Amino acid sequence: MARIFYSLALIIISPLIVFYLYVLRGKKNSGYRAHFKQRFGFVSKSLFTNKAKPLVVHCASVGEVLAATPLIKALQQAHPKLNILLTCNTPTGREQIVKQFNNSVACCYLPIDFPFAITRFLKRVKPQAVCILETELWPNLMAISSKKNIPVLVLNARLSERSQQGYQKVAQLTAIIMRSITVLASHNKADAQRFIELGLNPQKSHVTGSIKFDITPNEVQLNTVATLKQLYNNTERFIWVAGSTHPTEHERILEAHQQLLTKQPNALLIIAPRHPEQFDKVALLLEQSSLSFSRRSHNNYKGEQVVLADTLGELQCLYGAGHISFVGGSLIRRGGHNPLESAAFSVGVITGPHTYNFDHVYPELIKLKGAKVVENGDELAQQLIALSQNSKACAALGNKAALCVANNQGAIAKTVTIINQYLEPKHDR
Template sequence: MARFIYSFVLLLLAPVLITYLWVFRGKKQAAYRIHFNERFAYGISSLPKHALLFHCASVGEVLAAAPLIKKYKQQHPNDKIIVSTNTPTGRAQIEAIFQESVNCVYLPLDFYFTARRFINTLRPKALCVLETELWPNLFAHAKANDCPVLVLNARLSEKSMKGYQRVQPLTNVLMRAVTYLASHNEQDASRFMKLGLREDKIRATGSIKFDIQLSEPEQIKARQLKSLLSGRYVWVAGSTHPLEHEQVLAAHKLLLKQYPTALLIIAPRHPEQFEPVASLLATQQFRMTRRSNMQSLEESQVLLADTLGELKCLYGASDVAYVGGSLIERGGHNPLEAAAFSVGVLSGPHTYNFAHIYPELINASAAITVFDSESLFEQLHTLFNDNDARMQLGRNAHQVLMNNQGAINKTLALIDKSLGRNI
């Protein structure tokens, strides 16, 4: 009955959902209107049947899952893989990372008939969902088709747990459909058990986000860019959002008074923000160069990273990284890409999306919290004025990363177990 009510309400909301995706999101980013039929599980018949299906909601999940998917492909080269996502930027990231080695599709909206068509058409050998993308109809139809459902790299805050408890009958549908769940830690595992997931279905594997591996091309690109910027203090503001861009630029304006040759590399989180940030830079009279049209950087005060898939390498070319989505209430973004290059992290106070990572970084003196543009400037000034402290911050970040690796192998073992391998 709970799923019937959920499906009925979702059907009533269909005009709103479709209008939002096509009109509002499509106006901001035209790519939302491409492959739109996939949102209803049409146009997918050419995709391979009985593939392993990974679902990564957007860019962050794609980047986290990429090493896991690559290692699975190495271990099982004959298996077909489909990676689904919700956003055009997620799709672009999948295509950039994997080219044609995996198939890419939009996950359909969770209407009863679209979820059924999706599962019945593809008949995946397993559904592997990254983090906490829990869709009642998708999960129920997968279970009905004897398709194992795995929730990987799962996290659940106290607030989210209480939200699921408020719709416990529907939550029960989800928990019954889960074959295995790989949680970040025992605390997350305990919260899922409180929602009704059986203890024998849960494994605390750690976070796969710690299992970052730097490829040789990534290291070469970072070294080349760092060499190009040699002699300048460079900081990256990665994955920034509206109302945060302005704070970052205010901090940089203060920094330039102390270090006139300092360079800010600003990388907006979403492509639709590239032009607004360019306009903001022009309005505030910063000398700017675009990453997509690299010319001489000698006179530039800001490098606008208007490209996709390069943020990790940009962190690697910097002295200090500010990780965005944290001076505003967006929950923060992944600081571990900077840590992989031994670059220390600055972050705002709003990091609840990475509550399993930031406390450990802060406790290990590997990350520093800032609260506004002025405190961001003060920390940058302190670190640029103290090379030893800046280098130690980066070394500490890298050590935290190394201390927490191993989740990918545990997660792969869980996938194999769900498929009847190595039991």
């Protein structure tokens, strides 16, 4: 009954959903209007060259795609003939899938969680299993998959206390979700326990750690970082990278940089807004300030005080080119973003206080002294000034951040072992 009410509510507000995605989001990013039929389950049956049932892996957007990339590549190595369909919700997620995998996987949008759309999607795709990254727990997707005897694997699962409380408010719907889960691989025991308290059978729960720790820069990335360091004169300038920043954070970042410049006139800020629609808005803020800047997309850097990283897919390597990073979404109540992309390159992290999206990462990173927490823009400026004046402390922060990454690796191998149990035996092992 709870799922019926949920589905009816979705259908009732469906005009608003379509208006939001196609009109509002589409106005800001035309990618939302492309492939729009896929939002209703109209997925091409010719996604694959052979007729073998695919493994569906759902990644909400860019962050989940980047986190899942090493896992997908490990699966491809273990099962060269396995068809993999990566689904996402956003155009930027789709672009990242294409960038990371070219044509070695298929990709499409996950349908809106309408029963008819999900049923059509599953009928056309015929997946042998559905893997859901982190917390994309769509009731109809999971319930209908389970009813059709399609295994539902929730991987790299996390559940904060705040999210748990939200699920408890819709207990009947949550019970359906928990019953639909075939197996759950969680970050840690605390996350697993929260799922169990919501009704998950404890026997379905496994603690694998976070695949986000299984991040190792490859040769191409290392070469890119070396080129960026040379371009931005890393040996002569103090460089800090503000990644995944949001509105109202942008302003605080620029103010902090202006304070830093009073002590380090040669310092460079590389600012990478979280969403592409913010690129021009940050450019306008910079034009209205006293700061000189260049746009990364224009490739016309000539020693300016700020580089606006208005490109996609480069953030990890840009982090590697800096001496210290600030990871956005944390000075405001957005829950923060992934600090491990910076830590993997031995670049220490500064974060604001709001990091609940990464409660499985930050406590360990802070404990090992690979990250520092600031409460506001003024404290951010003070930390930047202190680290710019103490290169040994700055390097130590980066080394300890990298150690945190190394100490927590191994989740991908454990996760692949779980997935293997639900793949059809004809795939090469």
